[in-house]
Amino acid sequence: MSMNVLGIIFSYADRENLRELTKIRTLSSVPFGGKYRIIDFILSNFVNSGIQEVSIITRNNYHSLIDHLGAGKEWDLTRKIGGLRILSPFSNPGGTDNGTYLGTIDALSKNMHSIKRSLAEYVIITGSSFICSIDYDEIIRSHIERHADITAVYARPRQDFELPDAIPLLRMDDQERVNELCYFNDDCDPDTTTFSLGMFVLRKSLLESLVADSVAYGRYDFYRDIIQRLSHQLNIRGYEYRKNYFEISSVSGYMKENMRLLSENVRRQTFEMPVYTKIKDSVPAQYGAGSKVSNSIISDGCRIEGTVINSILSRGVVVGKGAVVKNSIIMQNTEIMRNVSLNYVILDKDVIVRESRQLVGHETYPVVIEKKSII
Amino acid sequence: MSNAKKKEMIAMLLAGGQGSRLGILTNHVAKPAVPFGGKYRIIDFPISNCVNSGIDTIGVLTQYRPLELNAYIGNGQPWDLDRLFGGITILPPYMKAEAGEWYKGTANAIYQNIEYIEMSRPTYVLILSGDHIYKMNYKMMLDYHVQKGADCTIAVINVPYEEASRFGVMNTDENLKIHEFEEKPANPKSTLASMGVYIFNWEKLKAYLKADEADKNSENDFGKNIIPKMLEAQEKMYAYEYKGYWKDVGTVESLWEANMDLLNPDVPIELNDPPWKIYSRNGILPPQYIGENAKLKNSSISEGCNIDGEIENSIIFPGVNVQRGASVKNSILMPGVTIGADTVVEYTIIAADTVIGSNVRLGAGKETLQDGKHPEISVIGQNIIIADDTVIPAGAMVGESISKKERE
Numbered sequence: 001m002s003m004n005v006l007g008i009i010f011s012y013a014d015r016e017n018l019r020e021l022t023k024i025r026t027l028s029s030v031p032f033g034g035k036y037r038i039i040d041f042i043l044s045n046f047v048n049s050g051i052q053e054v055s056i057i058t059r060n061n062y063h064s065l066i067d068h069l070g071a072g073k074e075w076d077l078t079r080k081i082g083g084l085r086i087l088s089p090f091s092n093p094g095g096t097d098n099g100t101y102l103g104t105i106d107a108l109s110k111n112m113h114s115i116k117r118s119l120a121e122y123v124i125i126t127g128s129s130f131i132c133s134i135d136y137d138e139i140i141r142s143h144i145e146r147h148a149d150i151t152a153v154y155a156r157p158r159q160d161f162e163l164p165d166a167i168p169l170l171r172m173d174d175q176e177r178v179n180e181l182c183y184f185n186d187d188c189d190p191d192t193t194t195f196s197l198g199m200f201v202l203r204k205s206l207l208e209s210l211v212a213d214s215v216a217y218g219r220y221d222f223y224r225d226i227i228q229r230l231s232h233q234l235n236i237r238g239y240e241y242r243k244n245y246f247e248i249s250s251v252s253g254y255m256k257e258n259m260r261l262l263s264e265n266v267r268r269q270t271f272e273m274p275v276y277t278k279i280k281d282s283v284p285a286q287y288g289a290g291s292k293v294s295n296s297i298i299s300d301g302c303r304i305e306g307t308v309i310n311s312i313l314s315r316g317v318v319v320g321k322g323a324v325v326k327n328s329i330i331m332q333n334t335e336i337m338r339n340v341s342l343n344y345v346i347l348d349k350d351v352i353v354r355e356s357r358q359l360v361g362h363e364t365y366p367v368v369i370e371k372k373s374i375i
Numbered sequence: 376m377s378n379a380k381k382k383e384m385i386a387m388l389l390a391g392g393q394g395s396r397l398g399i400l401t402n403h404v405a406k407p408a409v410p411f412g413g414k415y416r417i418i419d420f421p422i423s424n425c426v427n428s429g430i431d432t433i434g435v436l437t438q439y440r441p442l443e444l445n446a447y448i449g450n451g452q453p454w455d456l457d458r459l460f461g462g463i464t465i466l467p468p469y470m471k472a473e474a475g476e477w478y479k480g481t482a483n484a485i486y487q488n489i490e491y492i493e494m495s496r497p498t499y500v501l502i503l504s505g506d507h508i509y510k511m512n513y514k515m516m517l518d519y520h521v522q523k524g525a526d527c528t529i530a531v532i533n534v535p536y537e538e539a540s541r542f543g544v545m546n547t548d549e550n551l552k553i554h555e556f557e558e559k560p561a562n563p564k565s566t567l568a569s570m571g572v573y574i575f576n577w578e579k580l581k582a583y584l585k586a587d588e589a590d591k592n593s594e595n596d597f598g599k600n601i602i603p604k605m606l607e608a609q610e611k612m613y614a615y616e617y618k619g620y621w622k623d624v625g626t627v628e629s630l631w632e633a634n635m636d637l638l639n640p641d642v643p644i645e646l647n648d649p650p651w652k653i654y655s656r657n658g659i660l661p662p663q664y665i666g667e668n669a670k671l672k673n674s675s676i677s678e679g680c681n682i683d684g685e686i687e688n689s690i691i692f693p694g695v696n697v698q699r700g701a702s703v704k705n706s707i708l709m710p711g712v713t714i715g716a717d718t719v720v721e722y723t724i725i726a727a728d729t730v731i732g733s734n735v736r737l738g739a740g741k742e743t744l745q746d747g748k749h750p751e752i753s754v755i756g757q758n759i760i761i762a763d764d765t766v767i768p769a770g771a772m773v774g775e776s777i778s779k780k781e782r783e
Binding site: 033034035073264267270271274276279281282286287289291292293294295296297298299300303304313 | 414646653654661664666669671675677678690
């Protein structure tokens, strides 16, 4: 069945404020969970569900994404049939636009030449704001069983989860039929908390005609102009995702969601199925004689001489003697020299923190240091 | 294969040996497939050396227990050897029209694959073995070979005089031209030991292989037959002195030592070397998690591990679990091993996927023996279960599960 599915990923999100983290990269290439990027989890879901054809729609700053994905070998998506396609911005021939998209429907429309070429019967569309561990096979099955036109995957807020502003909420009847869409903090029914995970399943032929129709009327927003506007004409069904999810749209949320991986239960759910990522052939992590590490995730290639507590280290991070790293996220190849002290800090890639520097943020407002900075 | 590209030099890697001195570690796999250094296998070293030296055509000669090795090498992609021309090829013995036979010796193994070598029409052939840990640029050795105008160049390493009698020793003149080769001499005349790395002019080697095959009394071995025959015929043979780290890991003792060398900053082998990476087939595992009760000291730990105990001077392979209160010192835990709570592991090598219960004692205690020597290394075999509260003394080799009942 899955041979019949095309995955479409939006690598960017409008509803996102990750400050320095997305200044130089698109949302889906933001590092997460040590050695991964957000895109790794999304692609792995497709691959683990047997889907071998995936297109990624990009808008801007997607250089790092292309760098990371290459030809898709590590995700087993270097295929003769299907495989990985990165769809870079495309302006319509003769058009006056310069490749920017007016909305999600516009983005789909401008990439329709590629989507149409696929022989898949179904498409699964997903954004990059949520990291889930989802079995698409099951969703397609439910989509077919319920004769749905569109299946919208949704979740309920977990205990410690605050709904982010403007997240799309789906109101459904007891058959999970979606009859209204609204945005959190807007004029919404306060009892509705079932929020969209940004994932939709529909027939590719339906997507093609819906996109063509909408564009003809100058309608460009998938949520408002398809889900909302057509909720009474189409059989749009909700599908509840009940396992763990991570939501990434703000810096404090990014920090908090990363830290949840320090819980064994969350780790187990996240890595139950393999999560593929780029292989760097780094050496195993080396711990020196004076190292002290507690409750932390450490990736290959790290060299640790100092103290690391409640933190997440990506590949190739160096922590010098006497340095103390607490409650922090350290990205690839960053070097923390002797006697540095960090608390609630996010250091992007290739940062150098010189000897004895101290950086202190707060849980609600972590200090973010841009890629390649020298402190 | 007229469309194959001509290659200047290709490598032939002898990987068929059992490595019986590694005991139960090679019960299920050939020696080159034995895990080494936290995430590698021994064969990753010669293969990565080839790739880093610009050699993209490698034949791997297998014979003993090849399944795991074959699966590991696969299409060669982890080493960038999934190539349009060349790449890595597994070469098991095969049937021929008149007869088929096992590889009788190292020289015979190459002889039986003359056709494979001819496909690349190489000028030079590099012969390697799969049982040494070292980082070496074979391109520099080839440049030397060409510059000397040699027919055969043998890589050598200067060893202490008292150890020389364990090796094949090259006796050379001041220009390193070899005039005599002695296999494990009682009174060595030189300290230049052969590393088992040879470069031959292919046409020359082919002629000697054919002559050797016709000789019914030959053992079909490079060291015993081909090299002495070539010396006898006064072929131009040179020693190429290699000055880096090189270690034969043919015994439990040397395998343990070579692993420990990686943790010793005074030993000149650094694997964290971006221009000369050692490539390996990586599992798909999450990063390691270090728990609240962990104490880590001078150790190497790989992906997918879950460590909540104490680790000191040890090499921990991917996917290892060390539970709270356990202590692992001067030991090597291969992929997927589990160490139960409060278990003490010292001077032990534990093979892949073995589960050690809680409160077990493995290997000898901390007290170092006299004359600074470490206690004997214990070895626990692959995929077995050692029940709670078991005590296994230093130097033991355990190949079967130990249940509570049996112990009592």
